[in-house]
Amino acid sequence: MPLNQDSHHLTVLTIVIRVIIVISLVEFAVMLLFSTIQLQLDPVSEAFLDAGLLSIFTAPFIYFWIVLPFIKDRDKAEESIRYLALHDPLTGLANRRLLEEHLDQSIKLCIREKTHGALLLIDLDGFKPVNDEYGHEAGDVILKDVAKCLKSVLRKVDIAARLGGDEFVVLINQISAGEDNATESALNLAEKVRSKISHPVEFRGNSLSVDTSIGVRIIKPKDTNIEALIREADSAMYSAKKAGRAQVVLFKH
DSSP: OOOOOOTTOOOHHHHHHHHHHHHHHHHHHHHHHHHHHTOOOOHHHHHHHHHHHHHHHHHHHHIIIIIHHHHHHHHHHHHHHHHHHHBOTTTOOBOHHHHHHHHHHHHHHHHHHTOEEEEEEEEEESHHHHHHHHOHHHHHHHHHHHHHHHHHHSOTTOEEEEEETTEEEEEEEEEESSHHHHHHHHHHHHHHHHHHHTSOEEETTEEEOOEEEEEEEEEOTTOOOHHHHHHHHHHHHHHHHHTTSSSEEEOOO
16 A cells, blocks of 8 residues: 655754754753852863763754754655655555566566466456546446455465556466466456456446456466466456457467
8 A cells, every 4th residue: 555655854954954953952961060069170171071062962862853863754765756656646556567576576486386367458348438428537446446446355475466457467466386276266256356346436426437448468387478478367357358358268379
């Protein structure tokens, strides 16, 4: 899910003000201490002692009140940048770059464990008419609902991604060692996804609905080409559209 943005981050002005406050208060305390105990020191020695005490007592305040918050803000900013670079801003799903990273790992896992996975390429049927009639805001509501539906039916080890427009991809990891069992499980999940997405969505008193054409490509232990897997899942999805839409088609060599 999207990261929360902290509006109370440190600015340069905030840092400067905090440094001034810390140094001023510590220097005031040191001067008060000197006047209380009335040290008999020459000016140079008193200056060195003053500087030493100032350094010792300001360091903890500067570290906990300035340095640590700055580090936390920096880490949050870096995390936010990485999140935005790897996720779709509208739905919060993985984008193509993150999908390919996970797909590469999934392929290696299938080869190493001699197991099967699956790639589901999902394209919405009837999305454009809804978008044209009710506007892009309605389209965004549907896209967000699709993302919610995908998250609700997937395991934590699986990945849902949005490639752009109304096209989504689901990566199913480690289904089964047997290809037949993996195929059956992938097709069942694809039908579950299709059924889940087809439910109506309310938008300003209107009941909007779309369906899906889904192409399924089983990931086998011999597969190594990421682009080929996506392309072949895409080919199966277009076969589903040509066959009448709102259905699931398995890619076959």
